[in-house]
Amino acid sequence: MIDIATRVWNHKWKIDPIVRSLIDTDFYKLLMCQSIFRNKPDTNVTFTVINRSSKVRLADLIDEGELREQLDHVRSLSLTRGESTWLRGNTFYGKRQMFRPDFMEWFEGLRLPPYHLEKRDGQYELTFEGRWPEVMLWEIPALSVLMELRSRAVLQTLGRFELQVLYAQAMTKLWAKIQRLKSIPDLKIADFGTRRRHSFLWQDWAVQAMMEGLEGAFTGTSNCLIAMRRDIEAIGTNAHELPMVYAALAENDTELAEAPYKVLADWQEEHEGNLRVILPDTYGTEGFLKRAPDWLAGWTGIRIDSGDPAAGAETAIRWWKDKGEDPTKKLVIFSDGLDVEQIEALHRQFVGRVKVSFGWGTMLTNDFRGLAADDALAPFSVVCKAVSANGRPTVKLSDNPNKAMGPVAEIERYKRVFGVGQQAAMEVVV
Amino acid sequence: MIDIATRVWNHKWKIDPIVRSLIDTDFYKLLMCQSIFRNKPDTNVTFTVINRSSKVRLADLIDEGELREQLDHVRSLSLTRGESTWLRGNTFYGKRQMFRPDFMEWFEGLRLPPYHLEKRDGQYELTFEGRWPEVMLWEIPALSVLMELRSRAVLQTLGRFELQVLYAQAMTKLWAKIQRLKSIPDLKIADFGTRRRHSFLWQDWAVQAMMEGLEGAFTGTSNCLIAMRRDIEAIGTNAHELPMVYAALAENDTELAEAPYKVLADWQEEHEGNLRVILPDTYGTEGFLKRAPDWLAGWTGIRIDSGDPAAGAETAIRWWKDKGEDPTKKLVIFSDGLDVEQIEALHRQFVGRVKVSFGWGTMLTNDFRGLAADDALAPFSVVCKAVSANGRPTVKLSDNPNKAMGPVAEIERYKRVFGVGQQAAMEVVV
Numbered sequence: 001m002i003d004i005a006t007r008v009w010n011h012k013w014k015i016d017p018i019v020r021s022l023i024d025t026d027f028y029k030l031l032m033c034q035s036i037f038r039n040k041p042d043t044n045v046t047f048t049v050i051n052r053s054s055k056v057r058l059a060d061l062i063d064e065g066e067l068r069e070q071l072d073h074v075r076s077l078s079l080t081r082g083e084s085t086w087l088r089g090n091t092f093y094g095k096r097q098m099f100r101p102d103f104m105e106w107f108e109g110l111r112l113p114p115y116h117l118e119k120r121d122g123q124y125e126l127t128f129e130g131r132w133p134e135v136m137l138w139e140i141p142a143l144s145v146l147m148e149l150r151s152r153a154v155l156q157t158l159g160r161f162e163l164q165v166l167y168a169q170a171m172t173k174l175w176a177k178i179q180r181l182k183s184i185p186d187l188k189i190a191d192f193g194t195r196r197r198h199s200f201l202w203q204d205w206a207v208q209a210m211m212e213g214l215e216g217a218f219t220g221t222s223n224c225l226i227a228m229r230r231d232i233e234a235i236g237t238n239a240h241e242l243p244m245v246y247a248a249l250a251e252n253d254t255e256l257a258e259a260p261y262k263v264l265a266d267w268q269e270e271h272e273g274n275l276r277v278i279l280p281d282t283y284g285t286e287g288f289l290k291r292a293p294d295w296l297a298g299w300t301g302i303r304i305d306s307g308d309p310a311a312g313a314e315t316a317i318r319w320w321k322d323k324g325e326d327p328t329k330k331l332v333i334f335s336d337g338l339d340v341e342q343i344e345a346l347h348r349q350f351v352g353r354v355k356v357s358f359g360w361g362t363m364l365t366n367d368f369r370g371l372a373a374d375d376a377l378a379p380f381s382v383v384c385k386a387v388s389a390n391g392r393p394t395v396k397l398s399d400n401p402n403k404a405m406g407p408v409a410e411i412e413r414y415k416r417v418f419g420v421g422q423q424a425a426m427e428v429v430v
Numbered sequence: 431m432i433d434i435a436t437r438v439w440n441h442k443w444k445i446d447p448i449v450r451s452l453i454d455t456d457f458y459k460l461l462m463c464q465s466i467f468r469n470k471p472d473t474n475v476t477f478t479v480i481n482r483s484s485k486v487r488l489a490d491l492i493d494e495g496e497l498r499e500q501l502d503h504v505r506s507l508s509l510t511r512g513e514s515t516w517l518r519g520n521t522f523y524g525k526r527q528m529f530r531p532d533f534m535e536w537f538e539g540l541r542l543p544p545y546h547l548e549k550r551d552g553q554y555e556l557t558f559e560g561r562w563p564e565v566m567l568w569e570i571p572a573l574s575v576l577m578e579l580r581s582r583a584v585l586q587t588l589g590r591f592e593l594q595v596l597y598a599q600a601m602t603k604l605w606a607k608i609q610r611l612k613s614i615p616d617l618k619i620a621d622f623g624t625r626r627r628h629s630f631l632w633q634d635w636a637v638q639a640m641m642e643g644l645e646g647a648f649t650g651t652s653n654c655l656i657a658m659r660r661d662i663e664a665i666g667t668n669a670h671e672l673p674m675v676y677a678a679l680a681e682n683d684t685e686l687a688e689a690p691y692k693v694l695a696d697w698q699e700e701h702e703g704n705l706r707v708i709l710p711d712t713y714g715t716e717g718f719l720k721r722a723p724d725w726l727a728g729w730t731g732i733r734i735d736s737g738d739p740a741a742g743a744e745t746a747i748r749w750w751k752d753k754g755e756d757p758t759k760k761l762v763i764f765s766d767g768l769d770v771e772q773i774e775a776l777h778r779q780f781v782g783r784v785k786v787s788f789g790w791g792t793m794l795t796n797d798f799r800g801l802a803a804d805d806a807l808a809p810f811s812v813v814c815k816a817v818s819a820n821g822r823p824t825v826k827l828s829d830n831p832n833k834a835m836g837p838v839a840e841i842e843r844y845k846r847v848f849g850v851g852q853q854a855a856m857e858v859v860v
Binding site: 001003005162167169 | 605642
C-alpha cells in the first residue's frame with residue numbers, strides 16, 4: 001500500500017533542505033561562540049569559503065540557484081524550543097548549564113546574517129561579514145551545504161539501483177573500518193566529520209554504525225543535532241579561529257606574540273577538565289610550547305591538528321616532562337586527516353604513554369572514494385575561515401606550510417614573531 | 431508519517447509465506463511436468479529431500495511447526511489467473527503456446543499433494559509420494575522453504591542494524607562479481623539459483639542486479655515468477671529426474687540402457703531449437719555419448735552439470751566432431767557449482783570453440799559466505815530427488831561419484847549396464 005498522504009507531503013517541499021537545524025553544527029562552535037559572545041562580541045569579522053581542491057570546480061557542479069535556496073533556508077532557521085531545552089538542560093563534559101542564560105537568550109533570538117555569493121573561475125566566492133559571534137556560526141552549515149550539494153549533483157546522474165548499490169558499498173566499507181577499529185584495545189574515538197560529510201543522513205548513519213560497532217570506544221559526535229537525537233555525548237573544545245582573530249586584533253608584535261595565550265587565558269576562566277585542551281599549531285607547535293606560560297602545562301591535554309601527528313605528540317610529551325608534568329595523565333587528541341591505518345599506528349605508538357583519543361572526520365563521514373565513476377564522490381578539502389577581523393587580515397601557519405593562509409607579508413611577519421623555521425610540507429587531502 | 435493501515439495489515443499475517451506462487455519454481459520443472467503429463471502421467475513416484483551438508487542440522491535450526499506452516503501454505507496455492515495468462519500467452523524460447531491447453535487446464539486445477547515430515551538425527555525427513563506430474567512440482571518449493579527457513583533462523587538472532595549491514599555487504603559482494611563478469615566479452619549467463627536461494631527477495635534482487643549490471647549478457651532466470659514480474663526470459667530445459675525415472679521403470683538391462691535415449695526421443699517430439707539440450711551425465715557422460723544415436727548429435731547443445739566441467743565440454747566437442755557436426759554451432763551450458771572464477775576460466779577456454787552459456791546458481795543467489803558469525807549463513811547442499819518410481823529405486827551416477835545416489839546393488843548394476851569405469855571424485859559444495 002502506498003501512503004498517498006506521505007507522497008503528497010513530500011511533493012509539497014520546494015527544496016530538500018540540507019541543514020534543518022541551527023544546532024546541526026559542531027559543538028565547539030557553540031562553546032567558542034559563547035566565549036566570543038562574552039569576550040569579543042563586537043568584533044567585525046569576515047569568513048570566507050576556500051576550496052583547497054581547486055580541480056573540483058564547484059561552480060560547474062552546483063547550480064547557483066540551488067545553492068542560494070539552501071543558504072537562504074539556513075538563514076530562515078532559529079533555535080527550536082526542544083533544541084534550546086537540550087542546550088540548557090543537558091550535561092556536557094559532566095557539567096550542567098554549560099551555556100549561560102544570557103548566551104542562550106541571545107542564541108534563541110539569532111538568525112544567521114546575510115551571505116555574499118559570486119562565481120569566479122569555476123568556484124564560488126562565498127563570504128560572510130558581520131559580528132563575530134553571528135558570522136562564525138556560518139562555518140559548518142556553509143561547508144555542509146557545499147559538500148552535500150556536490151554529492152547531490154553527482155548522485156543526480158545515478159539510477160535507483162545504482163544508488164542502492166552505492167550506499168551498500170559505502171556501508172560495507174565503513175563497517176569494515178569499524179571492525180578493524182574494534183580490535184584496538186582501550187580505543188577512544190569520536191565523530192568529527194560534520195563539515196566534510198557526504199550528507200546529513202550519511203553522517204547520522206555513520207554515527208549509528210560507530211555506536212553499534214564500537215560501543216564504549218565511541219565517545220560521541222561533534223554534531224549537536226545528532227548528539228541530541230541519538231542521546232550521545234557532544235564532543236569538541238576550541239579551534240584556530242580564536243587565536244587567528246585574537247592575533248589579527250593585536251596592535252603590535254608584542255601583543256601578537258601574546259595573543260594565542262590570551263585566548264587560552266580567556267578559555268581557562270570559562271572551562272575546566274576535559275575542555276581545557278590546547279590547540280598549539282596555529283603559529284607552530286614547537287614555538288608555541290617553548291614560550292607557553294607554566295599554567296598551560298596544567299591543562300588536561302592537547303589536540304594535534306596539522307603536521308606529522310607523531311612528531312607533534314612527541315613534542316608535547318617532551319614539553320610536559322620539561323614542565324614536571326606526568327604525560328600519562330595527559331590527553332592527546334589526534335584530529336587531522338585520519339583514517340584507520342593512522343589511527344592504528346598512532347594508537348600503537350602512544351598508548352600507555354599518554355591518554356590517546358581520536359577525532360575522526362572526513363574518512364568517517366565521507367569515504368566515498370572509488371565508489372563513483374571518475375571518483376566523482378571522493379571527498380575534497382573545503383574550509384571556511386576567518387580571513388579578517390576589524391579590517392585586518394588573519395594569518396594561520398599551522399605545522400604544515402601547505403595549510404598556511406594569509407597575505408604573504410603578514411605570513412612572514414608572523415613567522416618572525418612566532419619564531420617558525422623550516423617546516424615539513426605535507427599533502428592536504430581532506 | 432506512519433502508514434497505520436499498512437502496519438496493521440502486516441500484523442494480520444499469521445505467517446510470512448516463503449513461496450507465494452505455484453510458478454515460483456524453475457521453468458524446466460514446468461516443461462518436464464508437461465512432458466510427464468503427456469508421456470507418464472500415472473507413474474507413482476517418491477521424492478525425498480536429502481541434505482548433503484549433514485553438519486547443517488536443519489531439525490535443530492528450523493522449528494517443525496514453522497516448517498509445516500510453510501509447507502501447508504504451499505499446498506494452499508493454486509495458479510492465479512494472471513499466472514495462467516502469462517504461461518498461455520507468453521513467448522518462451524521464441525515459441526508461443528509452449529504449454530498445451532490440456533496441460534494448462536490440468537495445471538489450473540492443481541493443488542500440490544500431501545507431504546510426509548519426520549525428524550531424524552537432527553535432520554528432517556521430508557518426502558512426497560503420488561502421481562509423478564504432481565509430486566515433481568514439490569521439488570523447488572520444498573528446497574526454497576528449507577533454505578529460507580534456515581536463513582530466517584540465523585537472521586532472527588541479528589539486530590536491525592546488523593541486518594542492514596549484512597545486506598549491504600551481500601549487495602556489495604554480488605555487485606563486485608557482476609562488475610567482473612561485465613568485462614567478459616560476449617558472455618551469456620542466466621540465473622539458475624531458485625532452489626538454493628538465501629530468500630525469495632534476495633533472488634529477486636540478484637536478478638535485478640544482473641539486469642542492471644550485465645544488460646544483454648544476462649539471458650534470463652529459471653524462476654518463472656521472477657521472469658513474469660521482471661518481464662525477462664524464463665530459462666531451462668530438462669533435468670536428471672527424467673532419465674532417473676525412465677531408467678527405474680525399465681523392465682530389464684536392455685530397456686535400462688535405452689532409457690536415457692527414450693527420454694530424449696520423447697523430448698524431441700515436443701521441443702525444438704534451444705530446448706533441445708542434452709543432459710548427458712546421469713549415468714556417465716562418456717558412455718552416454720559413445721552409445722548415443724546419431725540423431726542426438728543434431729541437437730542444439732549440451733548441459734554440463736557434474737564432474738570436471740572443462741573435461742565434460744572437451745568430451746562433447748570430440749563427440750560432435752566424430753559425428754561430423756561443427757562444434758562452433760553448438761551450445762554448451764555450464765551449470766554446476768559455478769562462481770566467477772570458474773565462469774571466467776571456462777569462458778576463456780571455450781569461447782570461439784563452442785557457443786558458451788552459463789547457468790549460475792547458488793553463488794549468485796546465496797553467497798552469504800563469511801557474512802555471519804560461524805559462517806551460519808553459508809549456503810549448503812540440499813536436494814530433492816526422485817528416489818523411487820512404481821516401487822523401484824532410482825539411481826543417479828553423474829560424473830562425480832560423490833553425487834551418486836541409489837541402493838548400492840543398483841548403483842553397481844547401473845555402472846555395469848552403462849559401462850562406467852573409474853570416476854574422479856570432486857567435493858560437492860553447493
